[in-house]
Amino acid sequence: xxxxxxxxxxxxxxxxxxxxxxPPINLLGPGLVRDLVxxxxxxxxxDKYKVVVFSSANPNYFIPHVDVTKIAEYRAIAxxxxxxxxxxxxxxxxxxxKAVTIAQIAGRVRGAGSExxxxxxxxFASKEKAxxxxxxxxxxxxxxxxxxxxxxxxMGRGRAFEVITSSTDYSADLAERxxxxxxAMPDAELDVFVSDLAxxxxxxPHQGLIDIKQRINAIALASAEDYRIDSxxxxxxxxxxxxxxxxxxxxxxxxxLDGKTELNLGEALGEL
Amino acid sequence: xxxxxxxxxxxxxxxxxxxxxxPPINLLGPGLVRDLVxxxxxxxxxDKYKVVVFSSANPNYFIPHVDVTKIAEYRAIAxxxxxxxxxxxxxxxxxxxKAVTIAQIAGRVRGAGSExxxxxxxxFASKEKAxxxxxxxxxxxxxxxxxxxxxxxxMGRGRAFEVITSSTDYSADLAERxxxxxxAMPDAELDVFVSDLAxxxxxxPHQGLIDIKQRINAIALASAEDYRIDSxxxxxxxxxxxxxxxxxxxxxxxxxLDGKTELNLGEALGEL
Amino acid sequence: xxxxxxxxxxxxxxxxxxxxxxPPINLLGPGLVRDLVxxxxxxxxxDKYKVVVFSSANPNYFIPHVDVTKIAEYRAIAxxxxxxxxxxxxxxxxxxxKAVTIAQIAGRVRGAGSExxxxxxxxFASKEKAxxxxxxxxxxxxxxxxxxxxxxxxMGRGRAFEVITSSTDYSADLAERxxxxxxAMPDAELDVFVSDLAxxxxxxPHQGLIDIKQRINAIALASAEDYRIDSxxxxxxxxxxxxxxxxxxxxxxxxxLDGKTELNLGEALGEL
Numbered sequence: 129x130x131x132x133x134x135x136x137x138x139x140x141x142x143x144x145x146x147x148x149x150x151p152p153i154n155l156l157g158p159g160l161v162r163d164l165v166x167x168x169x170x171x172x173x174x175d176k177y178k179v180v181v182f183s184s185a186n187p188n189y190f191i192p193h194v195d196v197t198k199i200a201e202y203r204a205i206a207x208x209x210x211x212x213x214x215x216x217x218x219x220x221x222x223x224x225x226k227a228v229t230i231a232q233i234a235g236r237v238r239g240a241g242s243e244x245x246x247x248x249x250x251x252f253a254s255k256e257k258a259x260x261x262x263x264x265x266x267x268x269x270x271x272x273x274x275x276x277x278x279x280x281x282x283m284g285r286g287r288a289f290e291v292i293t294s295s296t297d298y299s300a301d302l303a304e305r306x307x308x309x310x311x312a313m314p315d316a317e318l319d320v321f322v323s324d325l326a327x328x329x330x331x332x333p334h335q336g337l338i339d340i341k342q343r344i345n346a347i348a349l350a351s352a353e354d355y356r357i358d359s360x361x362x363x364x365x366x367x368x369x370x371x372x373x374x375x376x377x378x379x380x381x382x383x384x385l386d387g388k389t390e391l392n393l394g395e396a397l398g399e400l
Numbered sequence: 401x402x403x404x405x406x407x408x409x410x411x412x413x414x415x416x417x418x419x420x421x422x423p424p425i426n427l428l429g430p431g432l433v434r435d436l437v438x439x440x441x442x443x444x445x446x447d448k449y450k451v452v453v454f455s456s457a458n459p460n461y462f463i464p465h466v467d468v469t470k471i472a473e474y475r476a477i478a479x480x481x482x483x484x485x486x487x488x489x490x491x492x493x494x495x496x497x498k499a500v501t502i503a504q505i506a507g508r509v510r511g512a513g514s515e516x517x518x519x520x521x522x523x524f525a526s527k528e529k530a531x532x533x534x535x536x537x538x539x540x541x542x543x544x545x546x547x548x549x550x551x552x553x554x555m556g557r558g559r560a561f562e563v564i565t566s567s568t569d570y571s572a573d574l575a576e577r578x579x580x581x582x583x584a585m586p587d588a589e590l591d592v593f594v595s596d597l598a599x600x601x602x603x604x605p606h607q608g609l610i611d612i613k614q615r616i617n618a619i620a621l622a623s624a625e626d627y628r629i630d631s632x633x634x635x636x637x638x639x640x641x642x643x644x645x646x647x648x649x650x651x652x653x654x655x656x657l658d659g660k661t662e663l664n665l666g667e668a669l670g671e672l
Numbered sequence: 673x674x675x676x677x678x679x680x681x682x683x684x685x686x687x688x689x690x691x692x693x694x695p696p697i698n699l700l701g702p703g704l705v706r707d708l709v710x711x712x713x714x715x716x717x718x719d720k721y722k723v724v725v726f727s728s729a730n731p732n733y734f735i736p737h738v739d740v741t742k743i744a745e746y747r748a749i750a751x752x753x754x755x756x757x758x759x760x761x762x763x764x765x766x767x768x769x770k771a772v773t774i775a776q777i778a779g780r781v782r783g784a785g786s787e788x789x790x791x792x793x794x795x796f797a798s799k800e801k802a803x804x805x806x807x808x809x810x811x812x813x814x815x816x817x818x819x820x821x822x823x824x825x826x827m828g829r830g831r832a833f834e835v836i837t838s839s840t841d842y843s844a845d846l847a848e849r850x851x852x853x854x855x856a857m858p859d860a861e862l863d864v865f866v867s868d869l870a871x872x873x874x875x876x877p878h879q880g881l882i883d884i885k886q887r888i889n890a891i892a893l894a895s896a897e898d899y900r901i902d903s904x905x906x907x908x909x910x911x912x913x914x915x916x917x918x919x920x921x922x923x924x925x926x927x928x929l930d931g932k933t934e935l936n937l938g939e940a941l942g943e944l
Contacts, residue, residue, distance in 0.1 A: 228833065228837055248830075249829070249830065249833040249837075250830050250831075250833050250834045251830055264608070265601070265604050265608050265609060265612060266604050267604075267605070267608070268604065268605030268607060268608035269608050269611075270608065270611045270612050270615055271612075276612070276615045276616060276619070277619070278829070280616050280619045280620050281619065281828060281829065282828040282829065282830065283579075283828075284553060284554040284555075284579050284620065285521070285550070285553065285554065285616060285617075285619075285620035285621070286520075286521065286522050286523055286554065286579075286581065286582050287522075287579075287582050288616055288620070289500065289521040289522050289612075289613075289616055290522045290582050290597075292612050292616070293500055293521075293601045293604070293609055293612060294597060294600060294601060295604065296600070304849075305576075307827075307828050307830075307831075309830065310830050310831050310834050325834075325838060328838060328839075328840070328942050329809070329837045329838060331942070331944070332809050332810050332811075332812065332837070332839065333811070333812030333912070333914045333915065333918075335812060335909070335912070336808070336809050336811070336812035336813050336814065336909060336915075337809060337837055339813075339814045339905050339909070340809060340814050340815075340820070340833075340836050340837060341833075343814055343820045343901070343902060343905070344820060344824050344829060344832055344833055344836070345829075346898075347820070347821070347824045347825065347829075347894075348824050348828065348829035348832070349829070350619075354618075357615070358615060361611050361615070365607070365608060365611070368605070368607070370605045371605065371608075374605075398600050398603070400603070536880070537873070537876050537880050537881060537884060538876050539876075539877070539880070540876065540877030540879060540880035541880050541883075542880065542883045542884050542887055543884075548884070548887045548888060548891070549891070552888050552891045552892050553891065555851075556825060556826040556827075556851050556892065557793070557822070557825065557826065557888060557889075557891075557892035557893070558792075558793065558794050558795055558826065558851075558853070558854050559794075559851075559854050560888055560892070561772065561793040561794050561884075561885075561888055562794045562854050562869075564884050564888070565772055565793075565873050565876070565881055565884060566869060566872060566873060567872075567876065568872070577848075622891075626890075626891075629887070630887060633883050633887070637879070637880060637883070640877070640879070642877045643877065643880075646877075670872050670875070672875070
């Protein structure tokens with residue numbers, strides 16, 4: 129298999145274990161998007177890998193959010209695969225690839241990090257270490273990469289409203305109760321559970337898994353057009369003076385750096 | 401701000417705290433509908449209030465149901481805003497207004513009371529004091545003001561069938577497990593939690609909240625036509641001799657009055 | 673009432689208690705399908721029975737899955753009612769009949785057994801005795817009789833993916849958390865709870881229940897065309913050499929017989 133930039137790959141028969149390792153805090157930027165483009169191309173061939181498990185090499189951060197200084201750059205890379213400069217459509221494409229994808233979550237997933245795990249087919253999280261947030265409302269934005277689409281369908285109108293408008297942090301236990309994830313489990317059990325599940329699924333005939341994926345997505349995956357509308361609203365809002373001012377303010381407080389603002393971002397956003 | 405008839409308003413910057421106070425038992429009648437029409441008109445302007453918190457001044461009743469002796473009257477008032485004599489469409493209009501709406505529930509919400517809180521964007525309830533019921537089936541009716549639409553989407557086919565056909569009372573804990581509400585919490589914590597959440601959301605840019613609301617509703621809010629069909633079925637059933645007889649019978653047992661029939665209405669409906 | 677072959681019927685005013693009794697392990701075969709066809713014809717008349725409660729006479733098995741040696745035979749019987757040799761459309765027809773249907777589940781429901789209880793309007797299960805599985809993926813197949821349609825809508829994309837691709841066993845508690853069933857309850861309470869609920873609903877006017885059912889199904893019941901697509905994929909896969917080999921292998925291990933393979937089928941499928 130080819131080299132990846134920030135994803136560490138371990139192959140075990142038909143299962144790929146993909147650990148995201150992008151110091152210091154696993155921001156989603158050009159490196160990770162380039163790797164996702166490469167990985168989706170491999171998975172789309174459908175002849176070798178049945179299951180992919182995404183995890184993080186950083187115990188505090190899975191994907192905390194995008195690198196807001198490199199949006200144009202990573203979007204351009206996404207366009208190589210999906211034909212449009214859109215992280216949103218790249219995520220949707222991941223949801224449609226021929227492998228079953230599992231997110232094994234410890235650390236923070238917020239914003240486009242949350243949307244990444246939502247684009248996976250399943251989500252299991254560490255009770256002690258996983259933290260969830262959909263933080264765009266704090267900046268005056270709509271979640272632009274599938275967050276509205278997935279969360280509204282997974283948890284219903286009321287809980288999606290709360291999670292998205294509050295822009296605050298949610299524990300793994302509450303994320304489970306709300307349907308954000310499949311299950312929260314003790315950190316000590318998470319890796320064995322997910323690995324066993326991945327190996328189990330990988331023993332089953334591939335065409336059946338592909339058919340199942342196609343049929344579930346036919347019901348539960350929003351249209352590309354819906355993704356585009358959200359993405360355009362997100363992009364348009366980045367030009368608002370109030371949105372710009374809020375990004376400037378949070379960057380001055382340590383946004384994008386390892387430290388207490390990123391660790392407790394829900395709290396920090398409430399004080400902007 | 402103008403005077404309201406049965407809603408007590410407290411303004412705190414961009415948050416409106418709206419307490420329903422319509423003695424003796426907070427029935428939904430002409431007064432409350434007139435106030436809702438006025439309030440929606442204010443919120444629709446979108447220039448001042450970002451969040452509204454609805455609560456009840458009566459610890460036993462939030463909105464127990466409509467005043468069945470004044471249906472024509474309150475429908476006529478609703479028509480002033482929505483162009484049709486329909487509580488159903490008034491509720492749908494509330495779900496579309498420019499403010500984020502939160503129901504802080506203690507006491508009973510049944511029938512159109514349940515449908516009122518379902519029309520809000522979020523619902524938090526007192527573990528000790530909130531009681532939920534969708535009681536129309538006991539009278540031979542379909543919930544006519546959004547109950548079928550919201551409950552089926554929030555809790556799925558099986559639980560919606562149970563809740564709607566049983567016409568019985570549900571605790572806040574079970575309402576949470578079923579997805580009827582966002583969360584049940586200890587009564588002592590409810591007010592602080594909801595107020596803090598409202599204030600937090602009200603710090604965020606308004607246009608983003610409006611966009612989020614529009615995008616969630618595009619997925620989760622049923623069409624006006626679906627509301628009309630339910631409402632028409634409800635209205636048509638009121639003419640059935642069996643439905644009339646059941647209303648007559650429950651009225652003779654203390655329906656609409658403060659007392660044990662209203663307090664334990666689920667039980668009383670099972671004995672009709 | 674006419675004689676049934678494998679369903680034992682007890683009539684109590686407007687409630688039918690229907691106990692499935694098809695030794696040795698309650699496989700779904702020609703007898704049960706013939707009885708379902710007869711029962712749906714009776715219920716469709718809509719003049720006598722308001723509620724049906726399905727339970728099992730066998731404490732270990734509710735419906736473990738279809739009799740894989742008699743697929744053509746039971747499909748032909750289904751065609752007598754639905755015009756196509758399709759268990760899938762028979763189940764969908766059950767979901768649309770004029771009675772409210774409740775599954776009272778103890779023992780195993782897997783594959784088309786799970787899909788049978790999903791076709792019912794509500795599901796209550798014994799915490800100690802009920803076991804759930806959607807096992808088609810282990811054979812390289814899509815659940816063909818509504819499993820994909822119901823599970824994706826009831827539990828959302830992530831949990832539906834897990835349940836369907838894992839082909840493993842789920843406890844009643846986890847089935848409740850995932851929305852597969854309404855509620856798990858102690859075995860000692862299940863029968864009284866379900867019987868009381870059935871009797872309560874049966875006291876309410878029938879036309880209202882019929883209207884409610886029609887309105888909930890308009891939202892939550894998938895189209896016949898969607899059922900057909902799943903069913904066709906299931907059927908097509910039965911011709912794959914890999915699928916055939918896996919059925920042969922599990923049959924050699926005691927599939928369809930009372931014993932440890934059927935009791936622990938989730939485990940056995942992981943070792944195929």
